[in-house]
Amino acid sequence: MSFITIAAPENLQLQSPLVRLPTEIRNIIYSYCFAADGPIVDPVVGCNRPEGETFPKLGVNVLQTCRRIYHEADRRPLIAQNTFRFTTVDRVRCFLQSLGNEYSDLVEDIEIDARRVHSDHPSIGREWLQYLAWGGGNWGKILGSLCVDAPGLKCLRLNFQSWPSIPMFRTELWNLLRAMLWHVEGLERVIVVGASKGAGMAKREPWSPVHFVGGDDVGSGDLVEHMWNTVRDSNKLGKVIRWERREGRLYLEVVSRAYLVKNVNKKWAGPCTRENYTDPWPENGSCTWFGYQNRNSDVIEPSTKGVNPSGAG
Structure with a gap:
């Protein structure tokens, strides 16, 4: 990761209460400073952010307080604990390559912003499709592969919120959405983001294509199956399907129980049931x-009594 070269301090600057704290506590403080309150959009030097996107609150200014903190602060949480959102393949590749091997391995959470896919710009969708194909082929050599550029990736988010209103055939959009997941594998969590406004949409099943492409009659309803296959269960604790509606969006996900309890919701108590x-x-x-x-169907789900999801942490 490229940083401005600054000479090491000549004194310990112990007049600061912060640097007098134990190292473990200072590192905790730095990790809080480096936790953004939202996705970091297109973090590429010299890159203009999309209209309406702002930089989230981030306490990286702590690095400017003194040379000692600049040199001792552990920057790894800045990469590992934040979500990075990208609008084009070029920007995600530029960012990951700028990090170098030391930091690119730490990137765990990436959001692909597919909201700008449009019939007038079909190349955007094709490039994302190739980049998420997990390598291979001539396009893979040119565009690279997300699994190679971010080998430590654990959570992949795909944002299709605008697709219900895109002037393209619903079936074409649905096929593109599903194809973006066909070859992805080895994740701990995958999330697809759609639109869900109003009481009528809230009554729809969370995996209904209407949330993502604006129509139900689009072919095979196998979105969840594709998502399920992208997530591994390395701890043999199982996986779960979750969904949440907020601010006019639907977040549908498949996540391993271990990752869910450790990184998303420590108080998660288990799946819901319907009578x-x-x-x-x-x-x-x-x-x-x-x-x-x-x-x-009327098949009754087997009892999960005795399963302790908190054991996943």
């Missing part, structure tokens, strides 16, 4: 793979 398959799914909730597969 009858005709009952609507809750606006926000979760379910097991068994519950999803039998969502249209």
Whole structure:
């Protein structure tokens, strides 16, 4: 990662209460300073951010307080604990390559902003499709591959919030959305973001294509299956399907239980249940793979009594 070269301090600057704290406590403070309150959008030097996007609150100014803090502060949390959102393949590649091997391995959470895919700019969708193909082929040699550029990636977010209103065929959009997930694998969490405004949309199943492309009659409804296959279960604690509606968006995800409890929600208590398959799914909730597969039948889900999701941490 490129930083301005600044000479090491000649004194310990112990007049500062911060530097007199134990190293472990200082590192905790630095990690809080480096935690953004939202996605960091297109963090490429000299790159103009998309209209409406602002830089999140981030306490990196702590590095400017003195030369001692500049040299001793552990910058790894800045890379590992934040979400980086990218609008083009060029920008994600430029950022990851600028980090170098020392830091690019630490990137865990990336959001692909596909909201600007448009019939007038079809190349944007094609480039994302190739970049998420996990390498291979001539395009892979030219565009690279996300799994190579960010080998430590654990969470992938795909934002399709604007797609229901894009002037393209619904089936074409749906096929592109699903294809972006076909070859992705080895993650701990995958999230697709769609639109969900109003009481009518809240009653729709969270995996309904209408949230993502604006129509139901688009072909195979296998989005969740594709998402499920991208997530690994390395700790053998299982995976879960979750969804949340907020601020007019629907966040549908598949996540390993271990990652969920450790990094997302330490108080998560387990999947929801429905007494009858005709009952609507809750606006926000979760379910097991068994519950999803039998969502249209009277099959009763086996008891999960004794399963302690907090053990995943």
